[in-house]
Each structure stands twice: as C-alpha cells, then as structure tokens.
Amino acid sequence: MLAPVTHILPLTTVCRERLLPTPGRLIARMDQKVGPTDVIAETTIGQKHVLLDVARAFRLPAEAVEAMIQVKSGDRVTVNQTIAHSTGLMPQILKSPADGRVMLSGGGQVLIEVGESLYELQAGMPGVVTRLIPERGAEITFRGALVQGVWGNGRLDTGLMLPILSQPDETLEASRVDVSLRGSVLLAGYCGDARVIRTGAELPIRGLLLASLAPALIPLAQQAPFPILVIDGFGQRPMNNVAYKLLTTNSKRETTLAAVSYDRHKGTRPEVFIPLPSTQDPPAPRDSEVFAPDQHVRLCRQPHLGEIGTLLTLQPGLTSLPSGVRVPAAQVKLENGEQILVPLANLEVVG
Amino acid sequence: MLMPASLVDADSLLAVDVGTVTTRAMFFDVVEGHYRFVASGQAPSTAAAPFRDVSEGVRWAIENLQTVTGRTFLTNEHRLIMPIQEGMGVDTFAASLSAGPAIRTAIVGLLSDVSLESVQRLARSTYTLPVEALGMNDRRRSDEQIDSLLQGNPELILIAGGTDGGATRSVQSLLELVGLACYLMPKDKRPAVLFAGNKKLAREVKSSLESLTASLHISPNLRPTLEVEDLQPAQRVLADLYAQIRRTQMAGLEELNSWAANLLVPTAYACGRIIRFLSQDSQFGILGVDIGAASTSVIAGFGGQLAMSVYPQLGLGEGMANFLRYTSMEDILRWIPLDIPAETVQAYLLTKAIYPASVPVIAEDLAIEQGLARQALHLAVKTAAKDFPSGASRPSSQLMPYFDLILGGGAALTQAPTLGQSLLMLLDAVQPVGVVAMFLDQNNLLPALGAAAGRNPLLPVQVIEAGAFLRLATVVAPVVSVKLGTQILDVRLVTADGNETRVSVKQGAMELLPLAPGQDGQLFIRPQQRADIGFGPGRAPEGGIPVTGAVLGVVIDARGRPLRFPADQVRRREIIKKWLWTLGG
Numbered sequence: 001m002l003a004p005v006t007h008i009l010p011l012t013t014v015c016r017e018r019l020l021p022t023p024g025r026l027i028a029r030m031d032q033k034v035g036p037t038d039v040i041a042e043t044t045i046g047q048k049h050v051l052l053d054v055a056r057a058f059r060l061p062a063e064a065v066e067a068m069i070q071v072k073s074g075d076r077v078t079v080n081q082t083i084a085h086s087t088g089l090m091p092q093i094l095k096s097p098a099d100g101r102v103m104l105s106g107g108g109q110v111l112i113e114v115g116e117s118l119y120e121l122q123a124g125m126p127g128v129v130t131r132l133i134p135e136r137g138a139e140i141t142f143r144g145a146l147v148q149g150v151w152g153n154g155r156l157d158t159g160l161m162l163p164i165l166s167q168p169d170e171t172l173e174a175s176r177v178d179v180s181l182r183g184s185v186l187l188a189g190y191c192g193d194a195r196v197i198r199t200g201a202e203l204p205i206r207g208l209l210l211a212s213l214a215p216a217l218i219p220l221a222q223q224a225p226f227p228i229l230v231i232d233g234f235g236q237r238p239m240n241n242v243a244y245k246l247l248t249t250n251s252k253r254e255t256t257l258a259a260v261s262y263d264r265h266k267g268t269r270p271e272v273f274i275p276l277p278s279t280q281d282p283p284a285p286r287d288s289e290v291f292a293p294d295q296h297v298r299l300c301r302q303p304h305l306g307e308i309g310t311l312l313t314l315q316p317g318l319t320s321l322p323s324g325v326r327v328p329a330a331q332v333k334l335e336n337g338e339q340i341l342v343p344l345a346n347l348e349v350v351g
Numbered sequence: 352m353l354m355p356a357s358l359v360d361a362d363s364l365l366a367v368d369v370g371t372v373t374t375r376a377m378f379f380d381v382v383e384g385h386y387r388f389v390a391s392g393q394a395p396s397t398a399a400a401p402f403r404d405v406s407e408g409v410r411w412a413i414e415n416l417q418t419v420t421g422r423t424f425l426t427n428e429h430r431l432i433m434p435i436q437e438g439m440g441v442d443t444f445a446a447s448l449s450a451g452p453a454i455r456t457a458i459v460g461l462l463s464d465v466s467l468e469s470v471q472r473l474a475r476s477t478y479t480l481p482v483e484a485l486g487m488n489d490r491r492r493s494d495e496q497i498d499s500l501l502q503g504n505p506e507l508i509l510i511a512g513g514t515d516g517g518a519t520r521s522v523q524s525l526l527e528l529v530g531l532a533c534y535l536m537p538k539d540k541r542p543a544v545l546f547a548g549n550k551k552l553a554r555e556v557k558s559s560l561e562s563l564t565a566s567l568h569i570s571p572n573l574r575p576t577l578e579v580e581d582l583q584p585a586q587r588v589l590a591d592l593y594a595q596i597r598r599t600q601m602a603g604l605e606e607l608n609s610w611a612a613n614l615l616v617p618t619a620y621a622c623g624r625i626i627r628f629l630s631q632d633s634q635f636g637i638l639g640v641d642i643g644a645a646s647t648s649v650i651a652g653f654g655g656q657l658a659m660s661v662y663p664q665l666g667l668g669e670g671m672a673n674f675l676r677y678t679s680m681e682d683i684l685r686w687i688p689l690d691i692p693a694e695t696v697q698a699y700l701l702t703k704a705i706y707p708a709s710v711p712v713i714a715e716d717l718a719i720e721q722g723l724a725r726q727a728l729h730l731a732v733k734t735a736a737k738d739f740p741s742g743a744s745r746p747s748s749q750l751m752p753y754f755d756l757i758l759g760g761g762a763a764l765t766q767a768p769t770l771g772q773s774l775l776m777l778l779d780a781v782q783p784v785g786v787v788a789m790f791l792d793q794n795n796l797l798p799a800l801g802a803a804a805g806r807n808p809l810l811p812v813q814v815i816e817a818g819a820f821l822r823l824a825t826v827v828a829p830v831v832s833v834k835l836g837t838q839i840l841d842v843r844l845v846t847a848d849g850n851e852t853r854v855s856v857k858q859g860a861m862e863l864l865p866l867a868p869g870q871d872g873q874l875f876i877r878p879q880q881r882a883d884i885g886f887g888p889g890r891a892p893e894g895g896i897p898v899t900g901a902v903l904g905v906v907i908d909a910r911g912r913p914l915r916f917p918a919d920q921v922r923r924r925e926i927i928k929k930w931l932w933t934l935g936g
Contacts, residue, residue, distance in 0.1 A: 322713055
C-alpha cells in the first residue's frame with residue numbers, strides 16, 4: 001500500500017521552484033546564495049479597478065462618446081488627468097480619480113486599474129539559485145537538514161536555533177522566554193500558555209519551533225509576528241525522537257522556519273531548514289514510498305500519537321482494533337521495544 | 352420488473368470512484384443471466400501531492416481488485432485491457448470523481464429569491480465552494496463587483512437570470528460585469544462559465560463571453576418561468592463541466608475519462624442518478640446520505656425529482672480544522688457517550704484535518720469520530736431539507752419529510768464496528784419520521800452504480816434488486832407531543848411463520864423487534880395519544896404494515912422528534928449508551 005512520507009532528514013538536497021503569480025522582473029542572479037526572506041523577483045499587482053461610465057456621465061449614447069475618450073487601453077494615467085471631454089455649448093470633462101493604467105476602453109466606458117502595489121517574491125528557503133525562470137522566478141536549491149511539521153502560522157524567518165528543552169515532552173513555561181533569547185529561533189516542547197507567544201512577540205524572537213501546541217492557542221499563534229511551527233500535533237504531546245535528536249544536535253545553527261500551512265492539494269508543508277556544508281549533493285528526499293518491513297514510521301493517531309517505530313510486518317487481511325474498527329494494519333515495534341498493531345492509515349514513513 | 356435474461360447485454364463492467372482519501376475499483380459481471388457485484392479493491396487516492404496524478408491510486412485499486420478476484424484487468428504497462436481478451440480485462444469501464452478541493456465558484460443571478468437562489472442550488476449540487484455572488488439587487492458599484500469577482504479568483508462562474516422570453520437588459524448588465532472581470536484575469540486563470548438563464552440570450556452570451564473564458568457552456572434555463580425551477584438539465588451540463596475542469600487540474604484523469612468513453616462524472620451526480628431512479632416508484636421519497644472525507648452529500652428524490660446538496664465544509668477530513676465555524680462544541684459533545692473534554696475534541700479535529708485518512712484505534716477516538724459524523728450529517732440534512740419540495744409530505748414543517756427508504760454511505764457509517772452503530776448514527780443525524788426502510792451502502796457501490804448507469808442502464812437495476820445495499824432495519828418513528836414515559840404505541844409483529852412479538856412503546860424509548868433477513872412479517876401498530884407514524888395522528892392500517900427482515904429487524908424509535916437530550920451530562924451519556932445497547936452495541 002502507498003505510504004505517506006514525512007521528511008526528517010539530517011542531510012538532503014531540496015530543489016524548489018519559486019514563481020510570481022503574474023510575469024514580472026527577476027532580481028536573483030544565477031548561483032546567487034539567498035536567504036529565505038531575500039526577494040528574488042517582483043511584479044506589480046493592481047489592487048482595485050475604477051469603471052468610468054463616460055456615456056452615462058455625459059448623458060449621451062455610447063457610440064457618441066467614443067470620439068470624446070482621450071485614453072486608450074494600456075495608457076498610464078495620473079490623478080485628475082482628463083479621460084474624456086465633450087464639446088458643444090456646455091462641455092464636460094471626466095477625470096481620472098487616481099493614478100493607474102487603462103485596462104479597457106469601449107462601449108462608452110473606461111476601466112482603469114488603480115492602487116498598484118509591488119509584489120515581492122521571497123526565496124522561501126535558504127539556498128543557491130540554480131535556475132532562472134524568465135519573468136516568473138527561480139529554482140532554489142538547499143542542502144542541509146530538513147524537518148517537516150504539521151502546522152504553521154504562515155510566517156517565515158531565520159535565526160540561531162536555541163533549544164529551551166531538555167526532554168522531548170517538556171512544557172514550555174513563559175518564564176523561560178527572556179531577553180537572552182531575543183532574535184533566536186526557540187526549540188521547545190509543548191506550549192499551552194498564551195504568555196509564551198506574547199512575550200516572544202515583545203522581545204522579539206525570530207521563531208518558535210514546538211513539539212505540540214494547545215488548540216486554544218491557535219488564533220493567537222496565527223496573529224504572532226514570528227513563525228510558529230508545530231512538529232507533531234495538538235494537545236500536550238512530546239516531540240518525536242527522530243526530530244528531537246536531529247534538532248537538538250543542530251542547536252545554535254542558523255535555522256529557517258518556513259511555517260506555511262499544510263495543504264496537500266498545493267503540496268505545501270511547514271518545514272524547518274538548517275543549511276549544512278556538504279562536499280557532494282546529498283540525496284533528494286523520496287516523496288512516496290510503499291509500506292514495507294524495516295521502515296521507520298511515525299504514528300499519527302492515539303494512543304501512540306507522534307511516536308516513532310519500526311515496521312515489522314504487514315498483517316494479512318483486516319485487523320480488528322481496540323475500537324472495533326477493522327482495517328489493514330502493520331506490526332510496529334516502538335522505540336521502547338513494545339510491539340503493537342497499527343492501522344496503515346495511521347502511519348507515515350519517516351525518511 | 353427484471354428484464355428477461357436473454358435481453359441482458361452480457362458486458363462486464365469495471366467502475367472506479369476516485370475520492371479525496373480513497374480510490375475504489377468495483378467489478379460487476381453477469382452471473383446466471385443477471386448482473387451482480389463481484390468484488391472491489393481500494394487504495395489511497397493520489398490526486399493530491401506528492402503524486403498529483405490519480406493514475407497511481409487507480410492502478411493500486413485495480414491491482415488490489417485483481418488480487419481479490421484473481422482476474423487480470425491491467426497489462427504489465429498498467430493499461431486497461433478492454434474489451435476482454437482471452438479471459439482478461441473487462442468489456443466496459445465507468446468512472447466517478449470527487450477528489451480535490453471544492454471548485455471555487457462565483458454565482459450570478461438576477462433576483463435573490465428567484466434565479467440567484469436557483470443558481471445557488473445548482474452550485475450546491477456538486478463540489479463547489481462559493482466565493483462570490485452577484486445579483487441585480489447588489490448595491491455595490493460595478494467596479495466593486497468586478498474587484499470582488501477578481502478577488503474570489505473563481506474557477507467556475509454559474510450564471511442564471513431571466514425567465515425564457517423575460518428580462519434581458521438586467522442579465523446583459525451582469526454579463527458585461529462578468530466579461531470585464533474575466534478580461535482582467537490572466538488568460539491561464541480565466542474561469543469556465545455556465546449560462547443557464549433566459550434562452551433568448553444564449554447567442555449573445557456566446558459572442559460576448561466565449562473568448563474571455565476557459566470554456567463556455569450553455570444549458571437550458573434553470574428558471575424557464577417564475578414558478579418553475581428545473582435544475583436537471585443544468586446539473587447535467589455542470590457535471591460535464593466539473594469533470595472538464597478537473598481534467599485540466601489533475602493528471603491521469605484524461606486517461607480515466609477515455610477508458611470511460613468520455614463519461615467521467617462527479618460522484619454526487621452519479622449517486623443522484625440512482626436516488627432519482629429509486630424515487631420514481633416510491634410513495635414518499637428516497638434519501639441518500641454520504642459522509643465523506645471531503646464533503647457530506649444529501650440527495651433526496653421525490654417522484655423522480657432530485658434535491659441534491661453537497662457540503663464540502665462538512666466533510667470528515669481536511670474540513671474538520673474549520674468545523675467549529677459551522678457548529679458549536681456543545682453540539683458535537685452532545686452526541687458523545689463518554690466524558691471527553693472539549694480540548695481533546697478540538698485536538699482531534701485538528702489531527703483529523705492533517706490526517707484525513709486516519710482511523711480511530713481506541714474507544715474514545717471512535718466516540719469522537721462518530722460524534723463528529725453525526726453532527727456533520729445532521730447539519731447537512733437540516734440545511735438540505737430547506738430545498739426539499741414544499742409539497743413533500745411531512746408531519747410538521749419543522750420535521751423531515753416522510754421517506755420510504757434512507758440509504759447511508761461513507762466510511763464513518765460503513766466502517767463502524769457494529770451495524771447498530773451505523774444505524775444509530777443515521778437515526779440520530781437524519782431523525783426520520785414515520786415508517787422507513789434503512790439501508791447501508793456497505794460496499795460503497797452507489798457511485799459505481801450511478802457511473803455505470805451512463806454505460807449500461809440495466810446493470811444498476813439488477814445489482815440493486817440482487818441486494819447491493821444492506822437492509823439495516825425497518826424503522827418506525829412516531830411523532831407525538833406528550834411527556835417522556837407516556838405510552839404511545841402498541842406494536843405487534845407477526846412473522847410469516849406465525850411467530851408473534853408484542854411491545855408497548857413509551858415516549859422516549861427505543862425498541863427492537865427481531866426479524867431476520869429473508870423473513871417477512873406484518874407489523875400491527877395501535878397508536879395512542881394521537882401519535883403519528885405517517886398515516887395521520889392516531890391512525891395506522893388495520894391490516895398491518897408489511898415488513899421485510901433486516902439485520903437489525905424492526906426498530907421503534909420513539910425518542911421524539913426533534914431528538915432532545917437530558918440536561919444532566921451523566922444521564923445524557925447513559926441514555927446514549929442505552930440506545931446503542933438496544934441496537935446491539
């Protein structure tokens with residue numbers, strides 16, 4: 001059976017395309033080293049439109065005002081610039097209400113795009129520009145450690161990662177977050193105290209990397225000005241051991257939290273990037289697997305949510321669970337040596 | 352009536368249903384002159400990342416089916432063998448699809464209580480997410496409406512308005528707005544458009560919008576006159592359009608569609624075909640409900656007319672992260688027979704959204720999952736009921752109409768550990784009234800049968816008659832306004848072999864009278880206190896009601912409508928456990 005994969009890799013190569021929503025200007029250069037928040041391309045995006053109904057304003061038929069319109073599609077216009085003027089005994093003038101660009105003119109109407117704003121495309125992860133995509137963006141290649149999480153608050157930042165936990169199941173107390181941590185990415189266990197997030201915003205910190213988060217804190221976490229990334233889930237639970245070991249052994253390294261939302265349709269996941277030196281290209285992560293013995297697996301539901309184990313055997317047919325549900329399952333050996341039956345639907349391969 | 356065997360066109364059929372979480376392959380063949388469901392195989396769907404290609408999931412599902420049946424359907428290169436060659440492969444293929452996020456849809460109509468309402472109903476009949484609504488009474492400026500449409504970033508725009516031969520100018524103004532908005536979108540992001548309004552405008556719609564849309568479709572007017580709403584032709588076009596949009600978004604669908612002779616249909620549409628067919632000869636109506644990972648569907652058929660609603664926000668998968676936007680924690684907790692803190696349920700919702708395919712391992716998780724399923728289905732049915740025909744017979748305007756048959760589907764119901772749990776979830780969520788036969792689509796055949804109907808109309812008829820769906824129970828649900836504990840029914844069940852079971856039913860109780868599958872019986876009911884079981888207050892047929900045996904027999908659900916729970920939490924939990932115990936645990 002096909003297996004979902006979650007990446008917790010000490011050294012890997014990740015190549016990602018970063019693209020503008022509409023064609024624009026490339027800023028990045030080939031082979032340029034970029035940080036996650038570096039702008040690699042930009043474009044302008046119109047915010048609003050103004051439809052000027054010249055025919056109605058002049059109280060004339062649409063055909064009659066065509067010759068009175070002074071602008072054409074594609075023209076740049078400035079505020080108060082004449083758009084149309086009528087002739088005769090009582091001439092009238094219709095002016096542009098704002099700076100903008102004429103998108104369309106016809107049928108006695110003029111449509112102007114106003115409120116243009118600059119859209120800046122960030123690199124999104126640390127790495128090197130390995131391909132330029134004309135007018136659209138670039139491919140960034142990252143080498144280092146990669147840890148995927150399950151929830152992110154949509155923010156992105158980089159800083160030195162400081163562990164403020166000594167055990168994977170430690171609860172992060174607000175008192176631990178003090179001024180000495182300013183500008184850092186904090187690695188912690190469970191967060192169930194709103195004061196942690198508030199203090200983090202006041203200092204400020206560069207990011208909060210958690211094993212788990214209290215569900216009630218999600219609205220506050222979404223408002224936080226720094227990235228918050230959850231590795232294992234919601235409610236009080238420890239960080240899985242593979243991620244814990246990898247992250248703590250990389251403490252005090254420059255760490256990027258790309259706390260994007262988990263969207264299986266778009267293919268986005270919250271991710272932690274820790275750039276590491278490597279002489280060769282380490283292997284790229286495998287995105288898909290088929291369940292097989294000896295795989296490292298993570299359990300994604302209770303009663304062992306977040307625990308890591310080794311898949312021993314795939315059970316034939318359907319297996320009855322304590323809940324009474326009958327589904328395909330596997331025998332899994334947990335890190336403490338305990339062997340349990342787990343539905344395949346509740347497993348993801350770690351790799 | 353069954354068609355004589357000689358008329359059966361003996362084509363085997365393989366149907367594939369691609370869901371958000373699971374892809375199923377189902378094989379139907381002729382056995383002793385009649386079509387039968389033979390076997391099914393399933394695999395995780397691969398429409399989403401990292402595959403973004405449905406083919407992998409389809410291949411795995413068919414390969415699992417090969418393992419079950421011992422029959423080869425695919426070549427070594429994973430090509431479908433069709434037609435049959437040397438005993439391998441299949442004669443025909445059908446496919447249905449519900450995978451993927453709901454299609455971002457803008458709706459455009461004239462009057463909010465006429466065409467706009469109808470086009471909303473049309474949108475709800477498939478997997479759409481409303482992002483913008485434009486109408487004649489919209490007080491926003493034209494450019495504000497254009498900007499709203501642009502911000503909504505629709506993949507599909509549904510336009511209605513004007514009765515046939517009626518208003519044209521107002522519709523033209525709306526068409527102009529839509530045209531301008533489409534013009535402003537990047538060419539590769541322009542939406543598909545379906546026009547289902549005044550037929551007089553069809554040519555104009557074509558000339559003004561065709562070059563500005565990803566594809567333009569025109570269907571017969573869904574509101575040909577003010578009094579008449581006819582969604583069916585537009586639903587058919589919308590089903591094609593849905594499949595077309597998906598084919599541009601998901602790899603592998605072109606091939607699946609070509610196997611299906613270009614008849615790939617949305618799963619809900621396929622299910623609707625069967626519900627419509629079943630409802631043609633029903634006295635009251637037929638209700639089909641499906642609780643899926645990506646959406647919950649409610650399809651009601653009344654004399655061949657369908658009321659079809661799909662609710663992507665009420666699916667038991669990714670949508671669970673936002674479930675509390677549509678309901679309260681109290682309304683979820685009321686269904687759960689265990690003492691589980693709200694925070695645990697909240698964490699469960701978030702976990703389920705991240706892992707939509709995951710299943711409950713422990714009793715607490717199962718209780719939460721089934722509580723969520725009840726609440727999602729209850730909300731869906733309650734909302735959908737507003738679109739049921741006003742003429743549908745019902746005991747009161749606040750309650751469900753009478754149905755002859757209710758068919759439940761979706762993993763939450765079909766994977767429940769006991770059939771009693773499946774039935775209780777259906778009864779709690781739908782709260783049917785009167786005498787109704789409850790069925791379970793235990794093999795998830797409904798979409799396959801609906802898709803198959805497009806290729807071979809005889810196949811679903813014969814497969815259903817052969818018992819494709821599991822008869823759970825015949826349920827009698829009286830409606831009466833009396834205190835709990837008041838005696839309301841005297842029930843006597845006489846089986847065909849003369850055995851008799853009697854029970855006196857009190858308001859608030861649930862009773863079970865065994866009548867095994869294959870047995871027939873006659874149910875004699877004497878309502879008291881003007882209890883209404885669908886024949887009028889205090890009335891019941893003197894000659895009894897014929898009933899057919901079912902896995903759970905006959906269930907008298909006298910818990911009251913609407914269902915109310917004791918305020919005391921301990922009592923509430925105990926009473927839910929008691930109901931479940933009555934139905935076998």
